[in-house]
Amino acid sequence: MVTRTRTQAAAALVIIASAAVAWWLAGPAGWPGVGVRPAVPVSAAAALLHPPGLHPTPAQGADAAAGAQHRTSGMEGTADPLLVNGLRHTLEALLLEAGDTHDPAALKQRLAALVGKHFPAALATRALALAERYVDYRVALGSLRAPQDLTDPRALRDALEARHKVRQQFFDDTEYDALFAREAELDRYTLARLEIARNTQLTPDQRAQALQAAEHELSTERRAERNAATEHMVVAAQTAAFNASNADERTRHATRSVQYGEAAAQAMAQLDRDEQHWQQRLDQYSQARTQQGDGAGLQQLRQQLFSAEEQQRIDAALALRKLNAGTSGS
DSSP states (O other): OHHHHHHHHHHHHHHHHHHHHHHHHHOSTTOOTTOOSOOOSSOHHHHHHSOTTOOOOGGGHHHHTGGGGGTTGGGTTOSSSSSOTTHHHHHHHHHHHHOOOSOHHHHHHHHHHHHHHHSOHHHHHHHHHHHHHHHHHHHHHTTOOOOSOTTOHHHHHHHHHHHHHHHHHHOOHHHHHHHHHHHHHHHHHHHHHHHHHHOTTSOHHHHHHHHHHHHHTSOHHHHHHHHHHHHHHHHHHHHHHHHHTTOOHHHHHHHHHHHHOHHHHHHHHHHHHHHHHHHHHHHHHHHHHHHHOSSHHHHHHHHHHSOHHHHHHHHHHHHHHHHHHHHHHO
16 A cells, blocks of 8 residues: 555656646746746745645745745855845745736836845845846746646756746856756756656666666755655645545544654644644734724734744735635636
């Protein structure tokens, strides 16, 4: 049973990985042609599996808290305090808060008013200039088309090369590394897996050896990230399925305890409760803002309902809700 489950999960991840490449290439279906609608600031594969709007749990918090890296210890250990890990997520969070628009110029004006919330004052001018070029880059992506066959390694390689050329038009080498280097390494690994999977001349043993060799090409850090992401993706997909079917706590616990063990099942149940509580508080805050508008009373409620860390995510979470509602209604 366990072996079959792992085999099915591995096969699904190959398909998801290829879809994720296209997701990052052109964005979710239904985006405006100018391509300036903000992307969900999580990994592409996780975005395909994990419904937008879910509050990041501590295990998922690295992406959600990326903006805080520029205000805290994220500056340490780098020659340029702007070009830190998580920069791309911070830019996407900035775009998300700015909202959806078909007009890049209008979006850039919104970014100018918001950049100080996502970057410290010393970096605000440079960050805004970079964010404006990032908008132009996202617009340029709108002219690229995802390949029709997402499982065709050659087509995906051509598409990624086209995207790479667009990126080079807007960012220098150091900016490119900060924004895209990690993703590019995982893209190469994804393509290698797809090429191996599509190679009918390989025996099962040869295929297994080739997959192992491809994984060894990843850096130790990327390999650890991939393993963690894979585990998270499987759990997130299961949680999404539970939510969609309105599964009760007993059903969730019984299934999870068999798959992951009693301790993990209990931890996941707590995360479910934390998520539900977060959404309830977001509901209360959103309703209050609709009824009374922004003011001292709303600020007081904000402080009562949310911790200082959570307050950094409120606006992005509400914007994500709006984005998700618009996508569902289209």
